[in-house]
Amino acid sequence: MASGSPAQAAGCSETRAGAAELAESGDFTEPATVSLGRGDVTLRYSAAAGCAWGLLSGLTPGWDFRGDVWLDRSSDGGANWEQSAIRKVAPNNHHSTYTTAWSTSGFNAVRACGEVSSLKFKQQTKKNVDLKKDRIFGHSFTGIHCTEWVSV
Numbered sequence: 001m002a003s004g005s006p007a008q009a010a011g012c013s014e015t016r017a018g019a020a021e022l023a024e025s026g027d028f029t030e031p032a033t034v035s036l037g038r039g040d041v042t043l044r045y046s047a048a049a050g051c052a053w054g055l056l057s058g059l060t061p062g063w064d065f066r067g068d069v070w071l072d073r074s075s076d077g078g079a080n081w082e083q084s085a086i087r088k089v090a091p092n093n094h095h096s097t098y099t100t101a102w103s104t105s106g107f108n109a110v111r112a113c114g115e116v117s118s119l120k121f122k123q124q125t126k127k128n129v130d131l132k133k134d135r136i137f138g139h140s141f142t143g144i145h146c147t148e149w150v151s152v
Contacts, residue, residue, distance in 0.1 A: 034145045039056055039116060045104070056114050070113050
């Protein structure tokens with residue numbers, strides 16, 4: 001797997017604002033979703049803009065887990081791929097997040113991936129522990145799950 005820096009493509013504003021604008025316009029489809037058990041990862045795609053982005057939703061707010069979502073794109077149907085930056089959702093009062101829009105120009109397949117991880121708290125012997133300050137990230141609840149590859 002190669003990690004890449006996406007290039008700007010005509011029609012696709014490769015920003016979080018670009019993904020938000022496309023979502024607000026309704027000019028997209030949701031061709032694939034995968035359940036993480038504690039939330040869902042959905043691939044969103046706009047053929048008109050030549051953009052795809054990933055959405056992680058359905059998380060229950062609380063300090064016991066954290067969610068990550070990212071997008072993969074491929075020019076050979078998924079045999080090799082580039083991974084977008086991972087977008088994390090903070091566990092406190094947030095139940096969803098989405099990735100930056102990513103151009104599909106020059107690629108023939110995309111998928112969205114995600115994972116939900118637990119937060120473990122350090123055992124403390126002192127009183128008045130600040131749980132936010134003293135927390136550490138723990139093991140994955142779900143493992144990594146990806147939608148199927150979708151042709152673009």
